[in-house]
Amino acid sequence: MRDVDVAIIGGGPAGLAAALGAKKAGADKVLVIERDRELGGILNQCIHNGFGLHTFKEELTGPEYSARFIKEVLSGDIETSLGTMVLELGSDRVLKAVSASGIQEIRAKAVVLSMGCRERPRGALNIPGSRPSGIMTAGTAQKFVNIDGLMPGREAVILGSGDIGLIMARRLALEGAHVAAVAELMPHSSGLKRNIVQCLDDFGIPLMLSHTVVGIFGKDRLEGVSIAQVDSSLRPVPGTEKLFPCDTLLLSVGLIPENELSKMAGVKLSPDTGGPIVNESFETSAPGVFACGNALHVHDLVDFVSEEAQEAGENAAAYAFGEAFSGSSAEVVPGNGVRYVMPFSINPKKVKNNMTLRLRVTAEKRNAALVVKMDGEQVLKRKKMVFAPGEMETISLSGELFAKRPNISRIEVSLEDK
Amino acid sequence: MLDVIVIGAGIVGCAVARELSKRKLDILVLEKGFDVASGATKANSGIVHAGYDALPGTKKAVMNVRGQRMFDKLSKELGFPFSRCGSLVLGFGENDRRELEELNRRGRINGLSDIAILGREEILALEPGVGDSVTDALLAPSGGVVSPYEMCIALADNAALNGVKFALATVVTGISQDGDGYRVQTNNGEYLAKVVVNAAGVHSGEISEMAGGEKNAIQPRRGEYCLLDQEEGGLVSRVLFQVPGKMGKGVLVAPTADGNVLIGPTSKDIDDGDDTSTTREGLAEALEKASRSLKRLPRNKIITSFAGVRAHHKSDDFVIEESGKGFVNLMGIESPGLSAAPAIGEAAAEIVCGILQPEENSEFCPNLEPFPKFRESSWEERQRLIEKDPDFGNVICRCEKVTKAEILNALRNPIGAVSLDAVKRRTRTGMGRCQSGFCMMKLVGIVSEELGKSPLEATKHGGGSWILSGPIKEALL
Helix, strand or coil: CEEEEEEEECCCHHHHHHHHHHHHCCCCCEEEECCCCCCCHHHHHCCCEEECCCCCCCCEEHHHHHHHHHHHHHCCCCEEECCCEEEEECCCCEEEEEECCEEEEEEEEEEEECCCEEECCHHHHCCCECCCECEEEHHHHHHHHHHHCEECCCEEEEECCCHHHHHHHHHHHHCCCEEEEEEECCCCCCCCHHHHHHHHHHHCCCEEECEEEEEEECCCECCEEEEEEECCCCCECCCCCEEEECCEEEECCCEEECCHHHHHCCCCECCCCCCECCECCCECCCCCEEECHHHCCCCCCHHHHHHHHHHHHHHHHHHHCCCCCCCCCEEEEECCCEEEEECCEECHHHCCCEEEEEEEECCCEEEEEEEEEECCEEEEEEEEEEECCCCCEEEEEEHHHHHHCCCCCEEEEEEEEC | CEEEEEECCCHHHHHHHHHHCCECCCEEEECCCCCCCCCHHHCCCCEECCCCCCCCCCHHHHHHHHHHCCHHHHHHHHCCCEECCCEEEEECCHHHHHHHHHHHHHHHHCCCCCCEEEEHHHHHHHCCCECCCCCEEEEECCCEEECHHHHHHHHHHHHHHCCCEEECCCCEEEEEEECCEEEEEECCEEEEEEEEEECCHHHHHHHHHHCCCCCCCEEEEEEEEEEECHHHCCCCCCEEEECCECCECCCEEEECCCCCEEEECCCEECCCCCCCCECHHHHHHHHHHHHHHECCCCHHHEEEEEEEEEEEECCCCCEEEEEECCEEEEECCCCCHHHHHHHHHHHHHHHHHHHHCCCECCCCCCCCCCCCCHHHCCHHHHHHHHHHCHHHHCEEECCCCEEHHHHHHHHHCCCCCCCHHHHHHHHCCCCCCCCCCCCHHHHHHHHHHHCCCCHHHCECCCCCCECCCEECCHHHC
16 A cells, blocks of 8 residues: 555546646645556547647647646656556545556545546447447547557448547548548537538538437448438437448447546536536545546536646645635536536635636527526626537636625526527 | 267357267367357347246256256356346236246246245335336246356357367358268368257258258247446346246346346347347337336446347247257257257257267366456455466456456467457457447457457458458558
8 A cells, every 4th residue: 555645547638737736736746547558548549630729829739738748747746657547446545556567555645536538339329220340439430540540441420420520520531531421419519610610511521410320231341321310309200211321330429427436436426417526626525536627527628628627636735735625615506508517516715716617508599698696696697699518618707706705505507598 | 071060159059069078079060150159149138047938848848947957067167157146027917917827837847846926025125126017926046147158158168178179150051961971061161970960040940951851940030138237237136027928038127147237138020030130119119118127227328239039940949859860950949048058958969979879088178267357356366367467457448347368368268259249258348338439449459469460350240340441541542
């Protein structure tokens, strides 16, 4: 058994920023545990650009973005344990990890959960049909193409318009494959607008909204899929099926925060985000266990992951030094048209300069406004032309609002008509 | 000339082959798939039936009870996952109560003395999650669950270690009598054998026909299933059947030997015995029917769905007989075929030995050396395993906690895996909640390196099931 101040589980963008945050806040022994052979997480396979606009005010590729953090971590007296997978985490913050050199037992004063997320597979959608090769998640295909330099196929259909699916549509097209269509069950895309323009429109790839795959054909290798329109209750409309010959079906149908370890540690999860329920300091229901990145909730932009994770790391260090994060808090509630708001509770006394809320709306809405109410009193209204579920919204509340209301019990965010 | 050719390396063929390997015989198993266990054996309910269902006096009844009693010993010798968790046939009201009493009566004639009819309170004490409309149930403590493909692979590996040869990807195209034996034509040449055992499952009708048997003896009958995440493993602790109907035992909800929950099967006659497609209607039907058995059916925890095709014989019973001189037919081995398989293996071996009168194989070893499973090992064992072989510290499948050492072992076994699905069935790599999203690339790397092939040659299940089409930039050249 060895002791550390802050143990960080996962060395992707969230874990890296959390490590830097913890170090900056003065933690002595900071350990990043990463199951892969290198740091950087999913960014290593995201070789497209568009990362870092908020953080660095320039457009970087995924590896470039993570390299900046990795460089800082490696030169910053932070220990990293690669090729190491945490298999057990207790609410006492003792964890067990495995690597080629054996089993390690580590007791941490504070833990940061930054395990990222996984992609929803075919089975979760229960798409009927045969079970040939050629069906994989968009992220798996991205790994094959960008890390191994190998193509998953030549004629593709993509189900789901999540960002990875959109990025992969372009990637396959750039490599000479034909992408016949992107089918999206919902009447709106779950990806960023800029990705629809840059990855589909610019390459002439059709986006079929309110459509889904209803059949899969081929015994050995995929030979085609059947795509049908869906009605307003998302049920396929009989007679609208159309056959698309293809050898590859990529799935980009949702990301699920990875929280097997969180559950082991007794961390309460939210059914709305799939991630831990955290307070303003990113502390979960298990004291001293903090969460950030896509393990907390699925982000669109890595910049926000880094921002959140750094704070989570700072707070983890503070906890290791003895600061307590409990105390009376206001609950943060998603109101009309809002799917979830992060964080789930705010202790006004812990709010420093300002408080960032991140949220997603439930459905696309035009000419609307986000309204924040504190104990029923409207304190902020932000208008926007279009709100879309695919774009995470950020609201910044000034510290003053909280300083004036140290005893509020409820903060509600809702989407209302302008 | 070979002594015996067994056609089909499913659970029946492998049980026969292993049983025959106890004698001094030259045995070859022909299998058209790229792995053993690649037909109905890999896609069924994985249930070891107690044996109350089949009509007394039928081969199904006799073989079921005899076979299920062999599982404890067999699973110890061969190390496949098996649990005698017990089963309940659920009844919903007065009519079902009469059916349950009939099953109880049949079961007792078939030789089961420990079955009992329970009322709702007693059922709830055992299975608190059953649906509100459940009124009665038949409890069979000797029912169980098994991993059918792991059992089949273990039988095959053990048979191979005891001298049986296997020819995979070998399709029988013709059979003719040749002197005292048979000439079996395949896509990979001809074989001569004194005795042929037809264990070709859903294709056993075609094989029998090649040797002069009657036409269309087998009706392929497809069943569709959904599998739930291990997170819901506590949903049921016994196999929950419903009172059976004409087309089979109806939809069940069962724990699997590996800790998931299985829902299914439907039952539909189809023309193509190889058509294991699932359908929207079939999956919906399975879930709809199963929802009666449970208070809560977590549809959002489905991680995969699949279909298997059983071989229904028009006699509605197993066929286990020497149909022509030296030609043994094992046909119609649908449910409870898995439960009966060890007994069918013995019965078929008896027929073959009656013909060939072979000597005992004094070197026969009934055991398979167990290979450690990381996920089931204690922390101390894990540490020792890693010290011996660092590949035990390299977790490839994060969902099921499968290490590189176990994958390499699957590739090096007597019936070595040659495809991703074959590795999956031997190790559970890719069977978890991410369904190989994370490990597929690593697995392709390990498999191709170990087999000395390019990743471009890696397949999902052999043949044309390639995974990667070529290097990037190729299409642009």
